[in-house]
Amino acid sequence: MADLRDLVRDRLREVLDPETGRDLVAMGMIYAIAEEAGHVTIVMTTTTRGCPLTEMLRQGVEAAVSRLDGVCVVEVRLTWDPPWTPDRMEPA
Amino acid sequence: MIGKQLSRWTMAWFAAALAFLLAALGLAVLGGAGPGLWSSGPGLAVLHLFALGWLCQMMLGSLIQFTPVLAARPLALARLALPALLACSLGTLMLAGGFLALDGWEPGFALLAAAPLPLALAFGLALAMVGATLLAVRGWRQDAGRAVLAALLALAALWVSGAGMALALSGSDTGMVLLPEGMPLHVLLGVGGWLTLSAIGVSYQLFPMFLLAPDRGSRLRDAGFACALLALALVLAGLAALLLGGGTARLLPLAVLASVAAVALYLAEARRMWQARRRPQPELNMQWSRAALGFLGLSALLGGPALWHGGAWAEAAVFAALVGWLSTLTLAQMVKIASFLTWIQVFSPLIGRRPVPMVHELTDARAAGRWLALWVAAAAGGTAALLAGFAPGFRLAALGLLLAALGLCREVVLIRRLRHLAADRRPALLPPIILPPSPRRPDHDHPRTAGA
Numbered sequence: 001m002a003d004l005r006d007l008v009r010d011r012l013r014e015v016l017d018p019e020t021g022r023d024l025v026a027m028g029m030i031y032a033i034a035e036e037a038g039h040v041t042i043v044m045t046t047t048t049r050g051c052p053l054t055e056m057l058r059q060g061v062e063a064a065v066s067r068l069d070g071v072c073v074v075e076v077r078l079t080w081d082p083p084w085t086p087d088r089m090e091p092a
Numbered sequence: 093m094i095g096k097q098l099s100r101w102t103m104a105w106f107a108a109a110l111a112f113l114l115a116a117l118g119l120a121v122l123g124g125a126g127p128g129l130w131s132s133g134p135g136l137a138v139l140h141l142f143a144l145g146w147l148c149q150m151m152l153g154s155l156i157q158f159t160p161v162l163a164a165r166p167l168a169l170a171r172l173a174l175p176a177l178l179a180c181s182l183g184t185l186m187l188a189g190g191f192l193a194l195d196g197w198e199p200g201f202a203l204l205a206a207a208p209l210p211l212a213l214a215f216g217l218a219l220a221m222v223g224a225t226l227l228a229v230r231g232w233r234q235d236a237g238r239a240v241l242a243a244l245l246a247l248a249a250l251w252v253s254g255a256g257m258a259l260a261l262s263g264s265d266t267g268m269v270l271l272p273e274g275m276p277l278h279v280l281l282g283v284g285g286w287l288t289l290s291a292i293g294v295s296y297q298l299f300p301m302f303l304l305a306p307d308r309g310s311r312l313r314d315a316g317f318a319c320a321l322l323a324l325a326l327v328l329a330g331l332a333a334l335l336l337g338g339g340t341a342r343l344l345p346l347a348v349l350a351s352v353a354a355v356a357l358y359l360a361e362a363r364r365m366w367q368a369r370r371r372p373q374p375e376l377n378m379q380w381s382r383a384a385l386g387f388l389g390l391s392a393l394l395g396g397p398a399l400w401h402g403g404a405w406a407e408a409a410v411f412a413a414l415v416g417w418l419s420t421l422t423l424a425q426m427v428k429i430a431s432f433l434t435w436i437q438v439f440s441p442l443i444g445r446r447p448v449p450m451v452h453e454l455t456d457a458r459a460a461g462r463w464l465a466l467w468v469a470a471a472a473g474g475t476a477a478l479l480a481g482f483a484p485g486f487r488l489a490a491l492g493l494l495l496a497a498l499g500l501c502r503e504v505v506l507i508r509r510l511r512h513l514a515a516d517r518r519p520a521l522l523p524p525i526i527l528p529p530s531p532r533r534p535d536h537d538h539p540r541t542a543g544a
Contacts (some may be wrong), residue, residue, distance in 0.1 A: 015443065015444045016448075016450070018435060018439070018440075018443075018448065018449075018450050018451045019432075019450075019451055020304070020371070021450045021452075047301060048161065048164075048297070048301060048307075049164040050160055050161035050162060050163060050164035050165075051161065052098050052160075052161060052436060053436065053440060053443075056436070056440035056441065056443050057443060059441075059443070059444070060440075060442075060443030060444030060445065061444055062444070063443075063444040063445050064444035064445070065444075085306055085307075086304045086305065086306055086370040087306070089304070089370060092372075
């Protein structure tokens with residue numbers, strides 16, 4: 001059976017950055033995924049700290065992951081330390 | 093609430109500014125402005141409808157929208173955005189009407205004398221919103237923040253010089269010392285200090301975002317900003333000297349020289365950002381920003397001859413800066429900002445819940461590109477016509493600019509109505525085109541999709 005963290009990561013590949021059309025994982029915006037007994041914690045960032053989409057992206061990640069089987073609670077934490085840079089993007 | 097850091101009045105600022113743009117260009121087509129006509133009443137009216145009504149209002153509206161992104165906190169005193177817009181529009185209309193006094197329209201003198209008041213209110217409110225937000229986060233420590241703060245200082249000085257000259261033209265003794273020597277200082281403060289420094293500051297933040305380029309400072313950037321600050325300081329010193337009864341003969345050439353150096357360094361910095369981009373095919377707004385940067389270089393090249401010879405050279409330099417550089421940049425970014433704001437208002441609540449279109453799908457890049465190409469060609473034609481003193485050529489260029497502006501206005505309306513998306517991808521309820529969505533009607537924040 002696949003690790004729930006892998007399922008979460010796969011689900012986040014379905015959430016697209018509306019500017020570039022690339023998913024949040026490929027954009028390098030997902031810093032960490034942790035899971036314990038159905039409690040999923042995601043640490044993510046945005047391309048700039050003042051991004052107007054910040055809260056909507058956080059809620060979107062929460063909504064996307066909470067629909068996964070086996071997930072009881074989703075906690076999405078935002079951080080800008082370290083700040084996002086284009087070097088974090090996966091090769092196209 | 094959706095996008096709590098978004099200004100609610102951005103589209104209203106844009107709409108008011110576009111109305112002034114169309115008015116200015118319409119009057120230019122009718123012969124209100126042209127080679128050698130810029131000091132006439134109608135010429136000054138057209139010039140200020142364009143520079144103040146169009147460009148200044150677009151810049152203020154953009155800064156009110158952009159400052160929270162830069163500061164990563166909501167705009168301070170955001171409720172002042174609408175009063176600032178109303179005061180700025182009123183002041184622009186009064187000033188433009190007032191200039192007609194120079195051609196014998198008697199009521200114009202009172203308008204000319206009173207116009208600085210609503211403009212002081214508008215600029216003061218904008219300074220309070222943008223300045224307080226940036227100062228609260230020590231914005232002077234950021235490249236973009238310090239450029240915008242310096243631009244706000246130039247805006248205040250721009251008002252002082254403009255108000256003084258308006259009062260002098262209205263017949264008051266106040267401000268007489270600014271005529272005619274204060275005119276080049278006023279132009280440098282407006283075109284260079286306020287508008288160009290603001291545009292450069294915003295570009296430090298937005299260009300790397302749009303290009304996916306590393307956003308890091310450089311010695312080029314520091315040197316360019318130092319030159320820009322030096323130019324601003326020299327112009328401010330010139331203004332102070334005039335107000336104290338002195339002259340600007342030595343300061344003005346140095347200010348122009350520092351400005352040209354600042355432009356050259358900024359263009360080198362922009363080239364570095366372009367080359368470092370991770371986005372192989374930049375979108376329309378960045379493609380056409382390159383043309384704007386070309387005009388910035390052209391206006392800097394014309395700066396020297398403009399200072400020494402004045403006349404047609406000065407007209408062409410200012411036209412290239414206002415129409416070619418600042419307006420092309422503004423129009424290209426306006427299409428992008430309209431798409432982005434519309435996307436946020438309509439689709440952002442659906443992220444992670446269902447498939448959503450990409451921001452660029454809201455725009456017809458081909459159509460918008462055609463209008464921007466016409467704008468750029470007409471801007472080049474207008475610059476050449478002014479250099480040659482060829483009035484019919486200038487009117488033809490103005491007609492091209494007017495058609496391009498109308499086309500881009502139509503494109504913004506189509507973006508706001510989501511007309512470039514297939515009908516089944518459009519929600520049943522859309523936010524208003526110009527006015528902000530009512531905070532009491534969450535439907536606009538969470539629109540129902542047609543099939544839902």
